[in-house]
Amino acid sequence: MSLISYVINGISLGSVYAIIALGYSMVYGIAKMLNFAHGDVIMVGGFVVYTMASGLGINPILSILCSMAFCTVLGMTIERIAYRPLRNAASSLAVLITAIGVSYFLQNIALIIYGSSPKAFTSVVTIPSLKLADGALTISGETIVTIVACIIIMVVLMLFINKTKAGQAMLAVSEDKGAAALMGINVNGTIALTFAIGSALAAIAGVLLCSAYPSLSPYTGAMPGIKAFVAAVFGGIGSIPGALIGGILLGLIEILSKAYISSQLSDAIVFAVLIVVLLVKPTGILGKQIQEKV
Amino acid sequence: MKRLLQSKETKKTLITFGIVIITYIIVEILMLCGLLSNQLQGLLVPICYYVMLAISLNLTVGILGELSLGHAGFACVGVFTGTVFSICMQNVIAASWIRFALAIILGALFAGIVGILIGLPVLRLKGDYLAIVTLAFCEIIKNVINVIYLGKDSQGLHISTTDTTALGMEPEGVVIIKGAQGVTGMPQDANFTIGILLILITLFIVLNLVHSRDGRAIMAIRDNLIAAESVGINITKYKLMAFSISAALAGAAGAYYGHNFNNIKAATNNFGYNMSIMVLVFVVLGGIGNMRGSIIAAVLLTLLPEMLRGISEYRLLIYSIVLIGMMLFNWSPKAQAWKEKMKVRILGKLKKNQKEVQ
Numbered sequence: 001m002s003l004i005s006y007v008i009n010g011i012s013l014g015s016v017y018a019i020i021a022l023g024y025s026m027v028y029g030i031a032k033m034l035n036f037a038h039g040d041v042i043m044v045g046g047f048v049v050y051t052m053a054s055g056l057g058i059n060p061i062l063s064i065l066c067s068m069a070f071c072t073v074l075g076m077t078i079e080r081i082a083y084r085p086l087r088n089a090a091s092s093l094a095v096l097i098t099a100i101g102v103s104y105f106l107q108n109i110a111l112i113i114y115g116s117s118p119k120a121f122t123s124v125v126t127i128p129s130l131k132l133a134d135g136a137l138t139i140s141g142e143t144i145v146t147i148v149a150c151i152i153i154m155v156v157l158m159l160f161i162n163k164t165k166a167g168q169a170m171l172a173v174s175e176d177k178g179a180a181a182l183m184g185i186n187v188n189g190t191i192a193l194t195f196a197i198g199s200a201l202a203a204i205a206g207v208l209l210c211s212a213y214p215s216l217s218p219y220t221g222a223m224p225g226i227k228a229f230v231a232a233v234f235g236g237i238g239s240i241p242g243a244l245i246g247g248i249l250l251g252l253i254e255i256l257s258k259a260y261i262s263s264q265l266s267d268a269i270v271f272a273v274l275i276v277v278l279l280v281k282p283t284g285i286l287g288k289q290i291q292e293k294v
Numbered sequence: 295m296k297r298l299l300q301s302k303e304t305k306k307t308l309i310t311f312g313i314v315i316i317t318y319i320i321v322e323i324l325m326l327c328g329l330l331s332n333q334l335q336g337l338l339v340p341i342c343y344y345v346m347l348a349i350s351l352n353l354t355v356g357i358l359g360e361l362s363l364g365h366a367g368f369a370c371v372g373v374f375t376g377t378v379f380s381i382c383m384q385n386v387i388a389a390s391w392i393r394f395a396l397a398i399i400l401g402a403l404f405a406g407i408v409g410i411l412i413g414l415p416v417l418r419l420k421g422d423y424l425a426i427v428t429l430a431f432c433e434i435i436k437n438v439i440n441v442i443y444l445g446k447d448s449q450g451l452h453i454s455t456t457d458t459t460a461l462g463m464e465p466e467g468v469v470i471i472k473g474a475q476g477v478t479g480m481p482q483d484a485n486f487t488i489g490i491l492l493i494l495i496t497l498f499i500v501l502n503l504v505h506s507r508d509g510r511a512i513m514a515i516r517d518n519l520i521a522a523e524s525v526g527i528n529i530t531k532y533k534l535m536a537f538s539i540s541a542a543l544a545g546a547a548g549a550y551y552g553h554n555f556n557n558i559k560a561a562t563n564n565f566g567y568n569m570s571i572m573v574l575v576f577v578v579l580g581g582i583g584n585m586r587g588s589i590i591a592a593v594l595l596t597l598l599p600e601m602l603r604g605i606s607e608y609r610l611l612i613y614s615i616v617l618i619g620m621m622l623f624n625w626s627p628k629a630q631a632w633k634e635k636m637k638v639r640i641l642g643k644l645k646k647n648q649k650e651v652q
Contacts, residue, residue, distance in 0.1 A: 230430065
């Protein structure tokens with residue numbers, strides 16, 4: 001029975017990673033940049049809900065929606081101010097370093113407003129936990145909500161990308177910016193939209209993460225951000241189903257190695273599996289192989 | 295000799311060495327006059343360490359052209375091998391400078407070997423994939439070091455991964471590495487003079503490599519891998535060469551840095567990916583492939599947060615804003631065009647003034 005509960009926990013954690021990884025993956029696919037500040041947008045999303053729901057006593061659903069709106073605006077602002085001017089810079093490293101700067105900036109703003117001590121985050125989930133097999137197996141409400149949210153987001157996003165004009169524009173821009181612009185697609189607008197969606201997803205991930213692990217500090221987002229980035233690479237960066245598979249595998253490996261091998265070495269095991277996967281399949285599980293020409 | 299000095303590259307190299315030596319002399323004079331606060335004096339060794347890390351990372355990022363986010367991992371290997379060696383040999387080798395030199399060489403050697411082991415499989419990957427795998431390796435190194443317990447008694451070394459009691463040591467034995475609590479009790483041999491000496495050696499090695507036949511091969515790989523391969527350059531060999539030299543230099547820097555403290559732990563903030571990223575910031579801000587720039591950026595960016603200590607709460611916020619601002623100003627095509635325009639305008643005015651004077 002304990003194995004099943006570990007697996008369910010792993011899928012739940014993996015779902016959070018998958019939602020974060022989606023943001024990474026979409027932004028990477030379209031802007032070809034590693035958005036290191038993505039993890040900190042998660043933290044901001046968590047803090048907005050914390051302030052509204054715990055501080056001001058506003059309805060949790062409403063505060064989640066506000067948090068999503070706030071992060072969307074934040075993501076678009078970051079893209080406009082810090083990333084867009086560097087899109088055609090001589091080195092692709094420039095925008096990476098700016099992203100690191102933005103990450104420091106968000107962490108320190110949160111540090112000044114909320115202080116460094118972790119805050120106790122009250123879970124926004126009100127669903128009671130599910131008891132199966134005469135109480136031997138308990139699935140918490142947070143777990144159910146996380147997994148359901150992840151599935152809904154994946155389905156909606158796939159429909160959005162494949163069925164709508166804006167989604168098709170995103171695919172076109174990620175394929176070839178110049179050609180997309182010639183077809184009359186607003187490239188800057190499409191990239192901004194990608195950042196908006198990614199940041200809104202980050203807000204949701206922040207709430208889910210803090211509900212499952214109820215503590216919130218300015219550094220909460222950093223490690224899940226890196227793990228989600230690993231998940232995105234794992235599944236094949238730029239691919240939406242890849243982010244889902246990568247995220248869930250990562251969550252499973254992390255929880256199972258924590259349970260059965262060593263809690264201190266769980267991160268090392270996660271990263272070791274990543275390395276093995278990349279060595280066998282250098283573009284990730286679902287990544288496309290791009291042939292380079294002279 | 296005269297012909298040697300005429301070469302542009304040599305001149306540049308000599309200027310870089312000169313800057314380091316002059317800085318050293320100025321700092322020494324300031325210290326003698328007592329003009330350097332204790333706080334700044336305490337920063338001298340870390341600054342030397344960061345400068346060495348920045349130069350060595352620039353070899354990977356600037357010369358080899360591969361993004362590595364695991365540089366702190368190699369420094370971490372250097373720290374632990376170097377300090378463990380020093381503690382073990384404390385009573386065997388009396389002369390502290392020989393022991394320290396051996397510790398640094400050993401740190402470099404170990405980090406270099408780890409660099410080769412990691413580089414062999416990893417350098418097949420490219421770009422961002424390489425970045426994430428180096429980051430992963432850095433985290434693995436940190437995690438593994440955090441579960442190691444190492445002790446020494448008359449029987450020799452004992453190693454365990456559970457706790458101190460599992461080492462099964464004699465009562466008079468000393469525990470050297472205590473898992474997550476890190477390594478304790480190394481001799482504090484590191485000082486500013488040795489740091490400057492190591493910076494000069496690091497610079498000498500890197501600049502010599504860059505200007506050698508091997509260095510040109512490495513840069514050819516950076517500029518166009520397929521073209522380099524087609525003229526018969528052994529890609530794996532040269533990539534591995536640059537990567538492992540960079541790792542070994544980071545290991546030497548780590549071994550030096552480790553001897554600055556009584557206790558050092560492999561925590562997230564000093565040997566995690568954060569640290570690797572900080573070193574990468576030095577390299578990119580100083581100019582990719584530009585060693586002098588790396589040195590200056592490392593010194594300035596280490597001093598900046600300390601200078602801002604008066605407004606302690608906001609110092610890292612200001613640091614991040616300065617970082618973003620500097621990146622935008624240095625790299626965005628618009629800012630570059632604006633700088634060109636200003637340059638032309640100012641030069642034009644100067645010429646006009648000259649004409650009027652005539």
